[in-house]
Amino acid sequence: MKRIVVLGGGVGGLSVVRALRFVHAEITLVERRDSHVFQSRLYAAAVAGRGRLESGFARLVSGQSNVQLVRGEAVYLDARQRRLILADRALPYDTLVVSAGSQPRYERDEWQRFAPGLKSPEDARRIREMLRDRGSSAVVAGGGVNGVELAAAVALSDRSRRVVLVESGDRILPGFPAALGAAAKDQLLRLGVEIQCGRHVVGMDGESVRVSGEQGRERILSRAVLWAGGVRGANFGAALRSEAGAQLDDQGRVSVAPDLTVPRHPEIFVIGDLARVLHEDAPMDGLATVAAQQGRYVAAAIRERMSGYDARPFQYVDQGRFAILGRGGIGVIGETQLRGPSAWLAAKLAQKWSAPEDLLPRLRAYSAATGSST
Numbered sequence: 001m002k003r004i005v006v007l008g009g010g011v012g013g014l015s016v017v018r019a020l021r022f023v024h025a026e027i028t029l030v031e032r033r034d035s036h037v038f039q040s041r042l043y044a045a046a047v048a049g050r051g052r053l054e055s056g057f058a059r060l061v062s063g064q065s066n067v068q069l070v071r072g073e074a075v076y077l078d079a080r081q082r083r084l085i086l087a088d089r090a091l092p093y094d095t096l097v098v099s100a101g102s103q104p105r106y107e108r109d110e111w112q113r114f115a116p117g118l119k120s121p122e123d124a125r126r127i128r129e130m131l132r133d134r135g136s137s138a139v140v141a142g143g144g145v146n147g148v149e150l151a152a153a154v155a156l157s158d159r160s161r162r163v164v165l166v167e168s169g170d171r172i173l174p175g176f177p178a179a180l181g182a183a184a185k186d187q188l189l190r191l192g193v194e195i196q197c198g199r200h201v202v203g204m205d206g207e208s209v210r211v212s213g214e215q216g217r218e219r220i221l222s223r224a225v226l227w228a229g230g231v232r233g234a235n236f237g238a239a240l241r242s243e244a245g246a247q248l249d250d251q252g253r254v255s256v257a258p259d260l261t262v263p264r265h266p267e268i269f270v271i272g273d274l275a276r277v278l279h280e281d282a283p284m285d286g287l288a289t290v291a292a293q294q295g296r297y298v299a300a301a302i303r304e305r306m307s308g309y310d311a312r313p314f315q316y317v318d319q320g321r322f323a324i325l326g327r328g329g330i331g332v333i334g335e336t337q338l339r340g341p342s343a344w345l346a347a348k349l350a351q352k353w354s355a356p357e358d359l360l361p362r363l364r365a366y367s368a369a370t371g372s373s374t
């Protein structure tokens with residue numbers, strides 16, 4: 001029987017495993033945690049301690065008799081012998097699917113001590129404690145999607161708190177059209193967030209953050225500092241580089257072929273945040289919707305190969321990109337730009353993996369009914 005090893009029980013890995021439900025194969029899911037984390041719920045947990053953040057793997061794959069769970073950290077790859085190496089065992093595979101995700105990227109390692117990123121339930125607890133114990137002001141470093149969503153959530157949780165969002169570029173949300181960046185800026189200002197663009201974090205000490213920009217240097221007094229200054233691919237990318245000759249980009253993501261395999265290794269797929277996949281000539285964002293689609297694609301490719309066919313290249317169906325600010329926000333689906341409550345609604349629907357062709361007519365009807373803009 002074919003041995004399929006899936007590394008990572010996040011969005012991408014689980015979507016592969018579930019889509020292989022009826023396949024006659026031995027599937028092994030390797031994951032260092034006990035449970036799957038719902039990352040989009042981490043904001044609410046970090047600011048308000050709300051929401052169920054995890055679901056045990058045993059429950060998630062119960063009833064799927066072709067899957068066995070292995071709890072542990074994959075530390076290396078023996079690509080020649082086709083074995084995934086854990087601390088206490090080696091798992092042989094015919095096909096390996098790597099969906100090991102990403103992690104916060106710090107400019108200086110020592111900042112991790114003062115400024116947690118938000119990636120896990122442990123981070124959410126740490127941020128919650130920090131805001132509770134030290135929180136008359138908070139600085140959020142990084143004006144991408146994670147930074148603006150975090151700043152909005154922190155501002156909404158306590159309207160008396162000073163929240164400063166620091167972004168080194170000349171505007172927030174550089175990955176979105178300028179008009180949407182401006183709309184998000186207005187929404188954040190209405191929530192009371194101070195936005196400082198063109199300023200770079202250059203130091204922190206647990207009592208304050210030092211920023212530098214064209215207007216010179218400033219020290220912002222704040223004991224609560226939250227890091228949203230970017231992410232990089234999971235450490236396992238280094239094993240793929242040294243053992244399978246994979247190319248990593250400057251964010252530690254693995255460049256994959258159009259069928260999501262590592263070049264010259266058709267037996268190794270890489271998906272999700274760890275994969276560098278081009279869509280319309282630009283690398284795709286790290287999104288749950290992207291990881292889930294890639295996971296379903298890989299499962300279909302494996303099934304086709306087992307039937308003796310070659311897989312077609314991965315084709316992404318755009319489910320949109322969003323930045324959610326309270327019950328508002330901004331978003332883009334294809335050519336359609338969304339602002340306010342319609343962006344919030346579209347993001348919720350996209351999380352449920354709705355197809356965009358269903359999504360847009362529903363949104364237009366909603367916008368017409370509520371008077372919010374699309």
Ligand SMILES: Cc1cc2nc3c(=O)[nH]c(=O)nc-3n(C[C@H](O)[C@H](O)[C@H](O)COP(=O)(O)OP(=O)(O)OC[C@H]3O[C@@H](n4cnc5c(N)ncnc54)[C@H](O)[C@@H]3O)c2cc1C
Nearest residue numbers: 008010011012032039073074101272273286287288289291
């Ligand atoms: C706060 C936050 C909010 C977000 N909100 C949204 C949203 O609203 N909509 C959206 O589309 N996307 C959102 N995202 C992005 C989305 O969560 C990711 O793009 C998605 O989870 C990527 O899936 P993945 O399978 O690549 O990685 P992950 O889901 O991160 O899973 C990787 C898994 O691999 C495991 N792992 C890693 N290395 C090893 C190893 N060596 N050995 C064993 N196990 C290992 C990890 O423990 C983890 O469980 C959000 C992300 C964050 C951090």
